[in-house]
Amino acid sequence: MGFCSPVCKVFRRGKYILLFLISLSVLAWIAHLSGETIKDAPVSFATPQALVKGDSLREKLNALAATPDRLITPAPKEECPQESPLLQGALKLSFESSLKLKDVESDNKAVIEGEYEPSDCTARQSVAILIPHRGREKHLLYLLHHLHPFLQRQQLHYAIYIIQQAGDVTFNRAKLLNVGYLEALKDYSWDCFIFHDVDLVPENDHNVYVCDKQPKHLVVGRNATGYKLRYKGYFGGVTAMNKEQFFQVNGFSNNYWGWGGEDDDLRVRVELQKMKIVRPPADIARYTMVFHKRDSGNKINKDRMRLLGRTPLVWRKDGLNSCTYKTMSLERLPLYVNVTVDIGKPLS
Numbered sequence: 001m002g003f004c005s006p007v008c009k010v011f012r013r014g015k016y017i018l019l020f021l022i023s024l025s026v027l028a029w030i031a032h033l034s035g036e037t038i039k040d041a042p043v044s045f046a047t048p049q050a051l052v053k054g055d056s057l058r059e060k061l062n063a064l065a066a067t068p069d070r071l072i073t074p075a076p077k078e079e080c081p082q083e084s085p086l087l088q089g090a091l092k093l094s095f096e097s098s099l100k101l102k103d104v105e106s107d108n109k110a111v112i113e114g115e116y117e118p119s120d121c122t123a124r125q126s127v128a129i130l131i132p133h134r135g136r137e138k139h140l141l142y143l144l145h146h147l148h149p150f151l152q153r154q155q156l157h158y159a160i161y162i163i164q165q166a167g168d169v170t171f172n173r174a175k176l177l178n179v180g181y182l183e184a185l186k187d188y189s190w191d192c193f194i195f196h197d198v199d200l201v202p203e204n205d206h207n208v209y210v211c212d213k214q215p216k217h218l219v220v221g222r223n224a225t226g227y228k229l230r231y232k233g234y235f236g237g238v239t240a241m242n243k244e245q246f247f248q249v250n251g252f253s254n255n256y257w258g259w260g261g262e263d264d265d266l267r268v269r270v271e272l273q274k275m276k277i278v279r280p281p282a283d284i285a286r287y288t289m290v291f292h293k294r295d296s297g298n299k300i301n302k303d304r305m306r307l308l309g310r311t312p313l314v315w316r317k318d319g320l321n322s323c324t325y326k327t328m329s330l331e332r333l334p335l336y337v338n339v340t341v342d343i344g345k346p347l348s
């Protein structure tokens with residue numbers, strides 16, 4: 001008991017040394033094996049799955065190294081300046097009888113299917129221009145000729161929609177504009193809508209086609225009326241309302257068939273919502289109206305005063321939420337989206 005010979009001591013120590021040597025060789029073997037695994041691992045291809053699924057750092061590095069240039073997101077564009085450096089102020093307008101659609105198309109190569117956005121900065125607003133139309137081709141040509149370069153100088157992301165009333169039933173400007181709003185929103189969530197007569201050409205590009213915190217009336221004056229506001233509360237010709245403002249007033253009434261009253265009706269809707277109409281300065285908000293006579297399909301609406309009196313009672317039920325129509329065609333032409341609609345006919 002308690003006795004161990006020198007031979008026995010040597011034997012005990014040797015056991016520990018042997019154990020130590022065995023552990024060392026096991027470790028060396030493991031290290032060797034894992035080195036082989038890394039060497040033999042296949043080079044992963046840069047797919048989004050590889051980046052998500054791959055769990056080794058090497059796999060992720062391989063994936064990054066193999067990412068083709070086109071997958072690298074370009075640096076975000078800066079927002080366009082508050083005031084575009086491209087504005088020219090008062091413009092010299094031209095109404096050449098020889099002007100052709102092809103000329104306007106070749107002058108506006110950056111416009112694709114009626115839509116444009118600046119290449120070097122991000123536009124401050126995305127704006128849909130809605131133009132009610134029937135049988136005013138020459139006016140439309142003059143307007144496109146002036147409006148496209150005008151909007152591009154304003155560095156806007158925009159698209160022009162022409163809403164054509166099909167058939168020869170009495171014209172209904174307001175309902176066509178409701179259709180324009182509903183149809184344009186199917187393409188893109190536009191921030192701002194400009195409701196634009198086909199025959200009004202803006203004279204100064206400082207009259208910027210963007211929406212404000214309040215509904216905006218852009219035609220303070222025009223050539224035919226001595227560039228004076230026609231009357232207090234006048235809201236016709238060209239107006240700008242953002243998506244929410246127009247939705248809040250339930251759009252235009254659908255019930256104004258023929259000439260007059262629908263613009264005043266919109267003003268009443270705006271006022272009922274306690275919104276306040278704003279206007280740019282008179283020296284800027286100037287338009288030339290191409291001369292025209294009253295269209296045969298757009299007789300004066302004798303019922304307009306009676307309808308106007310009922311607006312506070314009916315606006316909730318008569319507007320965007322009751323606008324029924326049938327889209328006959330939707331063509332994406334080079335300079336505008338052409339929506340042809342059957343909007344029905346007056347009740348009586």
Ligand code: UD2
Binds near residue numbers: 131133196199261
């Ligand atoms: C005034 C208003 C207009 C509208 C209208 C009464 C101005 C500058 N404009 O325009 O906004 O309130 O009175 O309804 O005050 N249109 C066609 N084909 C037609 C008939 C009308 O395309 O057969 C379109 C076209 O976009 C035209 C707009 O409707 O510009 C207004 O009609 P208008 O130009 O005959 O009426 P106007 O100048 O008295």
Ligand code: MN
Binds near residue numbers: 197289292
């Ligand atoms: Mn007109």
